[in-house]
Amino acid sequence: MKNSDIFNNDFGYFGIRDRLDRRGPLEWRPKSVKTLPSDAGNDRSHESLNRIKKLRENIQTERDKQEQAMLEINKEISTSGLLEKDKLRAFDQALARLANRTETIELSAQSLSSNLKSVSILAESISSQVRELDVAKSRVVECLLRVNDLRDLRTCSENVVPAIANEDFEEACQYIHRFHTLEGIVAKMGTKFDLPGTGQSMKTSYETLQNAAADLKIIIETNFDAAVASGDTASMERFFKLFPLLNDHANGLQRFGAYLCRKIEKSCKDFFKIMESGGTDDTRRNVLYSDTMTMVLEEIAKEVMEYQPLIDSYYGPDKLLYLMEIIQAECDKQSTLVLDAFIKNRQFEQRTKTVRDYLRGSQIAEKLDPIALDVLLSERRLGEAPARPLSESGENPPKSPTFAEANFDDDDDELTEEERKDLQEKQKKARTERTKKLDTVLNRSKLGMRMQEILGNYVMMEQYYMQESVSKALExxxxxxxxxxxxxxxxxxxxxxxxxxxxxxxxxxxxxxxxxxxxxxxxxxxxxxxxxxxxxxxxxxxxxxxxxxxxxxxxxxxxxxxxxxxxxxxxxxxxxxxxxxxxxxxxxxxxxxxxxxxxxxxxxxxxxxxxxxxxxxxxxxxxxxxxxxxxxxxxxxxxxxxxxxxFRPRLKAAAETYIDYSHELTEEQLNDFESVDPFIENFIGLLDEQIHKFEDVLLPENYEELLESVSVEAAHQMERVIYKCGFNHLGGIQLDKEYRQLASYLTNIAGWKVREKCSKLSQIVNILSSDSVEEAVNFFKQLETSSSGILTFNELKKVLALRVDFPKDKVKSVKL
Structure with a gap:
């Protein structure tokens, strides 16, 4: 059935309407109900009746909705200006067009779905083929790498023996180094296969390279020892660089460290001869041992820093710590000789014991002169930074790649951003670990422990020197x-x-x-x-x-x-x-x-x-x-x-004179005070005279703080005497004038911050100069709502009581 047919048959919209027009309102006619068995019981019958009742109610509700819809449709049709037949024809045409368009969309959707299924099948097929290609490519690349490794193995085995015979030890060591990188691969592949293009087996090449590595090790050790014995520094450095290529780092560093120790020992003997003779400069005799220790440590640091680039480049920065452990033993040996001479000749232990006994309160303890002790404490600098040069050289990583990295690691440029960050994090972690190891080497050395002991005694002696020197300065x-x-x-x-x-x-x-x-x-x-x-x-x-x-x-x-x-x-x-x-x-x-x-x-x-x-x-x-x-x-x-x-005694006496004046003024008296006010002028004059006495004997900061303190004291004395007086309205006005004159003076000498500290006096004056009790109360309420409220309610009533012209009953009945 087409979509348009539903609007033309008896079951469509118009069919229902015609039936309703012919038959009138629909009536519900229940079908015949089967009789329940007698043994079903009254409960089941009652339940069925309730269900039927609810169904009838639902049908009636739906019928009402249908009738309402029909009424609205008829109303809309009747209100239109076209004939009913034209309306129906236009409506049918619109529905037909809609049905055709819907059918077209449905067909297009089915076609699209079919195309998508085809594309999905093709994509799955292509993806599986790409995966197979990737696997094949990775296997081909791996095979090519293995072939190249086998070619390298053949090249190394063929050329290492001639290189040794020609004494080209650098090239021979590079072949051995390459062999060591391939050794694990050879072990995985086995040694029974023939090398491509030759009749030589992998086993033969493997044995050839192993024998060559053993021979090279003996040759390099022999030549290095001979160069050290003859003092040939260039040859020594040449063979020292070759140990890492043979994976024999420890052996090379051990031999090189022994060479440096002998060199340091020889240099220190010259320093000790100068120390035993009393030095070369008489002005430096007080710091003779400090200078000697400095020369010893600088000599050691110079040797380490001179060869640090060489070790970093060919051995790696981590290997420098191993060398420093070897040198540290010689450093302990040489520096201990200086420390022993210092402790013996400067009587360090005896003086330390004397100071310790004195600080503990011993009655028989001798009291050392702090000036004489100052010389000893200054020379204590012989322990100044014994490991600082070593520490700095051990903590700084090499800025250039090592010899092995420069020749065999070419993949750094191909690292991704994430891999580069991981590499930087590992390098940072390695530096931290290297610093910890270096601190352990230096602090747990014999020199480090001796210096910690000396530093402990030094702190105690420095404390004694400080106490005694300060006591003498106070005396x-x-x-x-x-x-x-x-x-x-x-x-x-x-x-x-x-x-x-x-x-x-x-x-x-x-x-x-x-x-x-x-x-x-x-x-x-x-x-x-x-x-x-x-x-x-x-x-x-x-x-x-x-x-x-x-x-x-x-x-x-x-x-x-x-x-x-x-x-x-x-x-x-x-x-x-x-x-x-x-x-x-x-x-x-x-x-x-x-x-x-x-x-x-x-x-x-x-x-x-x-x-x-x-x-x-x-x-x-x-x-x-x-x-x-x-x-x-x-x-x-x-x-x-x-x-x-x-200031307080004089200000108190000057403020007391305020009581001698009458404050219940007439207009004439107020005018007289306008021209001459003996109290406030005398009060300010006395205050100014006293303050200027201290201007030249106090520091500016103290003088400013004194002005502030005196201003607060002056305000306090005025508050005190005001409570002893009685005022009328004109007396309050006169008090306000006097306060403004005093506040202006205090502000000029001490700054605006004084006004805040004298705010209580200002509030008292404002209340006493109010026209009425109500005005004073309103002013007090404003103070309470702001952050400047200082007066309490009891103080308000106390101040109001000073106004003799305010009714007493009204003052007592004041409420907020």
């Missing part, structure tokens, strides 16, 4: 008239800086960190405690009561310590207090300068250290920041003490 404190600080500032920081920088020459991160810890502890205890003692003694207060107390204290000091009155008087105490205050402030900048200098030294001396050692140095430098904060806290405490002693 010899002196001041110059042109300087605001005393001599201990420069002396103490010079000593600490000298000791820490001297420890850097040891190239030991642990030693440097230990000295930084000792230096920071010394600055925090001995030095800061000495300055704090002068701060605790205080600044002499002003006023007759304070002077009486001060004279009594002076007399007590004379009786207790035997000091003269002039020496222990208030003037001397003021001078000592101000000098200590300036020293504390200047110490902050000295700490920062010391830290920056050490950071530069670390960048110079510790360029190549691991992450752990770098973290140790950074953590040690954090101590400078913590110590700087402690000095800043002590400076603030001292400034507050100075403000309290030198």
């Amino acid at each position: 010899m404190e002196d001041s110059e008239e042109s300087s605001l600080t005393t001599s201990i500032l420069d002396d103490v920081f010079f000593i600490v800086r000298k000791c820490i920088r001297r420890s850097i020459t040891s190239s030991s991160v642990d030693c440097v960190c230990a000295m930084i810890n000792n230096g920071m502890t010394l600055l925090e205890t001995n030095y800061l405690d000495s300055l704090n003692a002068a701060i605790r003694a205080g600044y002499p207060s002003t006023g007759w009561t304070a002077e009486a107390y001060q004279h009594a204290q002076t007399a007590y000091n004379v009786l207790q310590h035997g000091k003269s009155v002039a020496e222990a008087g208030p003037d001397m105490q003021k001078k000592v207090f101000l000098a200590a205050l300036n020293n504390i402030r200047a110490s902050i900048q000295s700490i920062i300068t010391l830290k920056e200098g050490l950071m530069q030294d670390f960048e110079t001396h510790f360029k190549q250290i691991n992450a752990t050692d770098k973290s140790k140095l950074e953590n040690s430098l954090y101590q400078f920041d913590e110590l700087s904060r402690k000095f800043e806290q002590m400076s603030s405490i001292a400034i507050n003490k100075l403000s309290t002693a030198a």
